[in-house]
Amino acid sequence: MAYLQQVLFLVLVATATFLLVRRIKFIKTSINLGKPQDLTDNKPARWRNMLLVAFGQQKMFKKPVPALLHLFVYVGFVLINIEVLEIIIDGLAGTHRIFAPYLGTFYTVLLNFFEFLAVGVLVACVFFLIRRNILKVPRFHKPEMKAWPFLDANLILVFEIILVVAILKMNATDQLLQARGAEHYTATGRLFFSSLLMPFFDGFSTPTLVGFERAFWWVHITGILAFAIYVTYSKHLHIFMAFPNTWYASLKPKGEITNMNSVTNEVKIMLGLQPADAAPPAEVERFGAKDVTDLSWKNIMDAFTCTECGRCTAECPANQTGKKLSPRKIMMDTRDRAEEITRSLLAGGKGADDGKFLLDDYISREELNACTTCNACVEACPVLINPLTIIIELRRYLVMEESSAPAEWNAMFQNIETSFSPWKFAPSDRFKWADELRN
Numbered sequence: 001m002a003y004l005q006q007v008l009f010l011v012l013v014a015t016a017t018f019l020l021v022r023r024i025k026f027i028k029t030s031i032n033l034g035k036p037q038d039l040t041d042n043k044p045a046r047w048r049n050m051l052l053v054a055f056g057q058q059k060m061f062k063k064p065v066p067a068l069l070h071l072f073v074y075v076g077f078v079l080i081n082i083e084v085l086e087i088i089i090d091g092l093a094g095t096h097r098i099f100a101p102y103l104g105t106f107y108t109v110l111l112n113f114f115e116f117l118a119v120g121v122l123v124a125c126v127f128f129l130i131r132r133n134i135l136k137v138p139r140f141h142k143p144e145m146k147a148w149p150f151l152d153a154n155l156i157l158v159f160e161i162i163l164v165v166a167i168l169k170m171n172a173t174d175q176l177l178q179a180r181g182a183e184h185y186t187a188t189g190r191l192f193f194s195s196l197l198m199p200f201f202d203g204f205s206t207p208t209l210v211g212f213e214r215a216f217w218w219v220h221i222t223g224i225l226a227f228a229i230y231v232t233y234s235k236h237l238h239i240f241m242a243f244p245n246t247w248y249a250s251l252k253p254k255g256e257i258t259n260m261n262s263v264t265n266e267v268k269i270m271l272g273l274q275p276a277d278a279a280p281p282a283e284v285e286r287f288g289a290k291d292v293t294d295l296s297w298k299n300i301m302d303a304f305t306c307t308e309c310g311r312c313t314a315e316c317p318a319n320q321t322g323k324k325l326s327p328r329k330i331m332m333d334t335r336d337r338a339e340e341i342t343r344s345l346l347a348g349g350k351g352a353d354d355g356k357f358l359l360d361d362y363i364s365r366e367e368l369n370a371c372t373t374c375n376a377c378v379e380a381c382p383v384l385i386n387p388l389t390i391i392i393e394l395r396r397y398l399v400m401e402e403s404s405a406p407a408e409w410n411a412m413f414q415n416i417e418t419s420f421s422p423w424k425f426a427p428s429d430r431f432k433w434a435d436e437l438r439n
Ligand code: SF4
Pocket: 312, 315, 316, 317, 318, 319, 325, 326, 327, 370, 371, 372, 373, 374, 375, 376, 377, 378, 387, 388, 391
């Protein structure tokens, strides 16, 4: 029986590892659809960003209560991995609580700390479910949050509750078996929270209790492995992606828009700031972006990191004034399109040549034209995602490749070209308003 459990466990871990590796490769292929971009300068600043924003959750603390509860879920998730390590060793070696004899009293302290975190996670998940489904916080109920995104957000919370309840019940039955002197059940000392559940199981016989303990153990570890795979398909991928994403985040000031080198060179040559033969114009396949393959790899990594929290959309002035634009949807569409191309490529299909594009098939011109380039979404994002660069690249394509800007913009472009200002004044007239003040 013990061997059968070990074999079953080995099959379970091997299957989970296979599925996980396959999904990681898929995500890597999707991110590599993007164009190269070097984001490795100033490494100390990048490490600082990662430590403060991803590890320290710096940007979450604008709203202290959700931030604290989020911290519980996050720390609980990170530290629970120590316990998972023990469970995996136990499962493969056929042992039970293998760390206990080595850690002594510290083991009891550690398990009590895990239980404290587990209860914190439980409270946080219940709070998040209430906030989402009963209080109906507006940013969780925008048009892009229907169907799968809505279900995903709820599923993961329910999943975490099941895992936490399983571990508390497992510890409760384990303590009862220890008290009855059952074979293999190593003394753990009193575990505060789970011991409160012991009266519910006290009436059962020892063999039934062993059955319960084993069932909760299997539910817990199967749940954790399933959770690890599920996370890679869900918005909760940010648990892992937040680290590389904050490390590679742009270090430039938010208002700085990246110039296109080919255009800058042309303008410099026109203005006589650069000799015509100084830098031969680089081959430009396409100005701006029409599809995800025209974006940089970092834009696609941003999309896979998005937690769909909607803080960007809640701060977006265009969205607040009823426009169709939602920066969260821009990120979700970018991820969906990248996944569509990768799925097709891996299945031997046409990949990006399927006749569809990020522009128009996913993101409409109405959405793009509603953006004021204010950067509020970039400022609001807790994991340093930049939806604005994607919007700007798609708009660049519209303006530079299709000359398809709204009529008001075309007038503005012409004025800038002729009057060096958005208004129709000759440069010499621009300070006439001050003449009256002088007279
Ligand atoms: S930059 Fe655009 S998308 Fe971002 S908040 Fe401002 S208007 Fe909204």
